[in-house]
Amino acid sequence: MKIIVVNNPAAKNGGALTILKEFLGKIYSLKCNRKFYIIVSLEELKKYETDKVKIIVIEKQGFKDRILWDNLRLKKFLKNKNIMPSLLISLQNTGVNIDKKIPQFIYFHQSLSITNLKWNLFHKEERIYWMYKNIYPFFIRQYLKKANKIIVQTEWVKKAFLEKFNYSEKNMVLMKPSINRIDIANINMIDKQKYRIFYPASPFMYKNHKIVIKALGDLLQERNELSEKIECIFTFLKGENKELDELIKKYNLENIIKLIGKVNYEKVLEWYKSSDLLVFPSYLETFGLPLIEAQDFNLKILSVDEKYAREVTESYKNVEYINKNDLDKWKNQILKNLID
Known part of the structure; x- marks a missing residue:
């Protein structure tokens, strides 16, 4: 043998x-x-x-x-x-x-x-x-x-x-990863009362959480009434990245951005099913697995405009690409999806 x-x-x-x-x-x-x-x-x-x-x-x-x-x-x-x-x-x-x-x-x-x-x-x-x-x-x-x-x-x-x-x-x-199709019917929903944005990523610099925080901060400064209608889920805990903690505090987003920590795969699927929008501003990936997973839920995606992202979402219609540093575009596209 x-x-x-x-x-x-x-x-x-x-x-x-x-x-x-x-x-x-x-x-x-x-x-x-x-x-x-x-x-x-x-x-x-x-x-x-x-x-x-x-x-x-x-x-x-x-x-x-x-x-x-x-x-x-x-x-x-x-x-x-x-x-x-x-x-x-x-x-x-x-x-x-x-x-x-x-x-x-x-x-x-x-x-x-x-x-x-x-x-x-x-x-x-x-x-x-x-x-x-x-x-x-x-x-x-x-x-x-x-x-x-x-x-x-x-x-x-x-x-x-x-x-x-x-x-x-x-x-x-x-050899592209062969991702098993997700049986959505058997996935639980997580209760929500607000428009939910989801970003499953570790708090590394290139994951670019900053652009999402700044976009939300600017948006809610201009449209404060939206603060009761929106929430954003990040998969790390307070203390894992002090710079991001300080940025969240600076923009008064402690009640908007929820830090849930690392979650297992089954729970990630529940967050996909229970969300309205996936943001994926990471500018350095080989594949970007969440971009694939979100498609099974027909989730609206705001993605960074990078080669890897366009390659793995090339046949998906419900995605918009944004330059990694274009703060106004991130803000305006979040608003557009929120009010549509």
């Missing part, structure tokens, strides 16, 4: 974990003569284990630990466990140091390293983005020649990767 090793201890949350779970879900029902060894760092993923899928849980890795794992420890680990893979799949953007005779596929989904955006190393909030933009590409290039295939989610990522790393197009595979 052929053995496939999947390396992904870096997936702990967010999009990376979603991709890993999607992958596990696919091989769970796969009928083939293969044995999968999936290396992860979350004990909860043990539930995906079957007679053909072995979940190996290792300790969570910091940046230095991951470098050591990819370069030295993984190869030694496989040898000690007497695991002889016929294929290695990396779901965490970079290749690993293994025998060159073993084919290696890399699933690449890290837009920070291929964007043209610039970050300031000396700005605390931007430092991590600067690292991904300027340092992380070294680790992508490190074992790129060993990679037989690079798999990407979108056409824009494929083009950007080819340009950034001067890689051979014949070895690249475009």
Whole structure:
């Protein structure tokens, strides 16, 4: 029986974990003569284990630990466990140091390293983005020649990767995530008395919550009577981003913007069903999963005008695109949807 090793201890949350779970879900029902060894760092993923899928849980890795794992420890680990893979799949953007005779596929989904955006190393909030933009590409290039295939989610990522790393197009595979259709009828509604705007995103700088906060602040300063008719849902908690907390306070939006924290997938679906408008001003994504999910609910979308957004919503009619910095347009389009 052929053995496939999947390396992904870096997936702990967010999009990376979603991709890993999607992958596990696919091989769970796969009928083939293969044995999968999936290396992860979350004990909860043990539930995906079957007679053909072995979940190996290792300790969570910091940046230095991951470098050591990819370069030295993984190869030694496989040898000690007497695991002889016929294929290695990396779901965490970079290749690993293994025998060159073993084919290696890399699933690449890290837009920070291929964007043209610039970050300031000396700005605390931007430092991590600067690292991904300027340092992380070294680790992508490190074992790129060993990679037989690079798999990407979108056409824009494929083009950007080819340009950034001067890689051979014949070895690249475009594989859009296969999102299961949502059975809306079985999803609960969340009670509401106001027009509801929803934005499911972590409070990272590039998620661009600021433009939504400022747009709502300006709108309600001009039309104060609307404050009793509108609410906006963000999926983080007070204290996670002090700059956003201060901005919400500055515009007196504490009763308008509700910070509900991270919620599980089932609850996110309930918020989609119970909302009137999805805003998605994030200017740095590989795919933008909420843009896909919202379409199943026929939800009106105000989206940032970026390549990824146009690609994943190209066949959807209920979407408007707005420049990431066009405050007046964000404000006016929110108002237009509110009063229509």
